[in-house]
Amino acid sequence: MIKQISVFVENKPGRLAAITEKLYENNINIRAFTIAEAGDFGIIRMVVDRTEEAYTALKEAGFTVRLTNVIAVEVEDEPGSLHKIAKALGDAGINIEYVYAFTSEEHKALIIFRVSDEERAKNVLENLGVLFKGEIK
Amino acid sequence: MYWNPAIERLSGEELEEIQERRLRALVNTVYEYSPFYRRRFKDAGVHPSDIKSLNDLSKLPFTKKQDLRNNYPFGMFCVPLSQVVRFHASSGTTGKPTVVGYTANDIRNWVESLCRALVSCGVSSKDIMQIAYGYGLFTGGLGFHYAAERLGSTVVPISAGNTARQVELMKDLGTTVIACTPSYMLYLSEYAAEMGVDIANDTNLRAGIFGAEPWSEETRKRIEEKTGIVAYDVYGTSELSGPLFTECTERSGIHIWADMFIAEIVDPETGEQVGEGEKGELVVTTITKEALPLIRWRTGDITYMESDKCGCGRTHPRIMRILGRADDMLIVRGVNVFPSQIEHVLLQIPEVGEHYMIILDRRDDGLDEMTIQVELSDRVSIDTTSDILNLERKIAEKLKSVLNVWAKVEVVNPGTLQRFEGKAKRVIDKRKI
Ligand SMILES: [Zn+2]
Numbered sequence: 001m002i003k004q005i006s007v008f009v010e011n012k013p014g015r016l017a018a019i020t021e022k023l024y025e026n027n028i029n030i031r032a033f034t035i036a037e038a039g040d041f042g043i044i045r046m047v048v049d050r051t052e053e054a055y056t057a058l059k060e061a062g063f064t065v066r067l068t069n070v071i072a073v074e075v076e077d078e079p080g081s082l083h084k085i086a087k088a089l090g091d092a093g094i095n096i097e098y099v100y101a102f103t104s105e106e107h108k109a110l111i112i113f114r115v116s117d118e119e120r121a122k123n124v125l126e127n128l129g130v131l132f133k134g135e136i137k
Numbered sequence: 138m139y140w141n142p143a144i145e146r147l148s149g150e151e152l153e154e155i156q157e158r159r160l161r162a163l164v165n166t167v168y169e170y171s172p173f174y175r176r177r178f179k180d181a182g183v184h185p186s187d188i189k190s191l192n193d194l195s196k197l198p199f200t201k202k203q204d205l206r207n208n209y210p211f212g213m214f215c216v217p218l219s220q221v222v223r224f225h226a227s228s229g230t231t232g233k234p235t236v237v238g239y240t241a242n243d244i245r246n247w248v249e250s251l252c253r254a255l256v257s258c259g260v261s262s263k264d265i266m267q268i269a270y271g272y273g274l275f276t277g278g279l280g281f282h283y284a285a286e287r288l289g290s291t292v293v294p295i296s297a298g299n300t301a302r303q304v305e306l307m308k309d310l311g312t313t314v315i316a317c318t319p320s321y322m323l324y325l326s327e328y329a330a331e332m333g334v335d336i337a338n339d340t341n342l343r344a345g346i347f348g349a350e351p352w353s354e355e356t357r358k359r360i361e362e363k364t365g366i367v368a369y370d371v372y373g374t375s376e377l378s379g380p381l382f383t384e385c386t387e388r389s390g391i392h393i394w395a396d397m398f399i400a401e402i403v404d405p406e407t408g409e410q411v412g413e414g415e416k417g418e419l420v421v422t423t424i425t426k427e428a429l430p431l432i433r434w435r436t437g438d439i440t441y442m443e444s445d446k447c448g449c450g451r452t453h454p455r456i457m458r459i460l461g462r463a464d465d466m467l468i469v470r471g472v473n474v475f476p477s478q479i480e481h482v483l484l485q486i487p488e489v490g491e492h493y494m495i496i497l498d499r500r501d502d503g504l505d506e507m508t509i510q511v512e513l514s515d516r517v518s519i520d521t522t523s524d525i526l527n528l529e530r531k532i533a534e535k536l537k538s539v540l541n542v543w544a545k546v547e548v549v550n551p552g553t554l555q556r557f558e559g560k561a562k563r564v565i566d567k568r569k570i
């Protein structure tokens with residue numbers, strides 16, 4: 001399990017820049033980043049190298065920010081990796097609510113999942129030998 | 138228990154008979170003795186002889202706060218000053234102050250009205266009543282004082298303020314009932330706690346009679362939870378005499394004594410009477426007042442009325458909690474909406490804060506659109522967009538069930554909506570009328 005930061009952003013010019021500026025000021029590296037939009041607002045989800053500091057910095061700047069546990073898997077950066085995992089979760093009847101991925105020098109391809117049944121998903125992924133248990137650097 | 142069991146349990150027909158008789162006498166009196174009302178009646182094309190039954194009430198012109206201001210100080214009095222035994226006055230927050238006067242009978246009737254009310258909420262000669270409304274030109278202190286004394290209760294005439302003393306005397310004298318504003322009660326209970334006095338356990342206080350400012354069911358709950366007392370609502374304005382009516386122990390509305398007052402609910406825009414149970418502005422005709430009788434007085438208070446018999450056995454109609462002021466009313470798609478109703482809904486939803494804005498706009502197709510902006514609280518999960526969309530939908534549905542009109546709900550970041558000191562201006566109306 002790793003910690004993901006989610007931030008509520010109103011759909012106004014400059015809101016995203018306000019967030020990235022805060023992180024930059026605090027010397028925080030964004031490892032993965034995604035925005036889900038819904039008309040007047042969006043939700044930014046990200047994984048960063050120094051989660052607690054990022055959370056505090058954003059909170060103090062007045063953002064609505066939360067920390068959530070999400071599942072991450074580490075796979076080879078090659079075709080078919082994601083498919084193998086999605087199929088295993090699907091076969092087990094587990095819904096994937098959202099997924100995003102990133103690669104870096106530090107890690108192989110890391111895929112972040114939010115699923116309907118966390119405990120069972122962990123088992124399935126553990127059995128596949130892909131569950132990421134390390135720390136994001 | 139009743140103060141005046143014969144009157145308080147009269148049948149609807151008997152009450153109407155009294156109202157009709159007194160109304161006919163009233164219109165004759167004001168026409169004869171008040172140049173103001175004579176002119177008013179003439180302008181409205183109505184003569185006292187046109188008022189034959191209660192159904193003719195709507196022919197009479199309204200009387201408004203501005204009339205009292207325009208005729209300051211005595212222009213609307215219907216008796217010579219030699220018959221006036223007391224003045225009260227309200228400070229003019231907007232414009233001139235208003236002055237009201239009372240004959241000896243007016244004072245007696247005021248006391249009668251409040252005695253009936255106090256008995257209806259369980260106050261008796263055994264009670265020790267701490268009156269923490271201001272004494273003086275304001276009607277709150279003296280109004281309660283005279284009624285509580287007439288009832289035989291033991292009065293602690295402490296007036297407003299001096300909170301440490303309030304707590305000390307409450308404890309030492311064994312006060313059982315307090316009368317003050319609801320916000321002062323909250324302050325007093327916090328102050329008491331700081332002094333190491335827990336009102337629930339360290340005092341004999343069992344009930345409070347709160348009013349003179351708008352308050353909500355949430356505030357009632359807070360007061361009751363903090364202090365362990367039962368909180369009753371009181372209604373009355375200086376123009377009608379002062380504090381006059383309270384909830385009975387049923388706490389399902391405030392009885393308006395129909396042998397002294399005729400209450401109507403009208404649409405604040407059109408002045409037309411609304412149907413039973415519909416909300417609108419409370420309009421009161423005083424049928425026993427002598428010095429300053431009021432014909433169809435526009436109280437500016439929005440409420441609704443129920444006239445079925447109350448569980449307490451009293452037959453007099455009840456007004457419900459004041460929902461807001463007529464001046465604050467918005468008309469959205471032809472529906473009357475009060476910001477206080479919106480506030481009430483939002484206060485019940487823990488996922489949002491207490492600050493809000495109401496934005497009104499008109500779409501190209503001519504339909505009004507109401508948007509409510511409200512701040513997220515710390516309790517919302519924001520993992521997926523549906524967390525937010527579901528919350529917005531939940532709020533919109535609750536608002537619809539109360540307002541009878543759909544509003545678009547937009548949640549925003551905490552701290553981003555405007556804060557107001559003093560009177561809040563929460564409505565932005567962009568509609569071009
Ligand atoms: Zn009752």
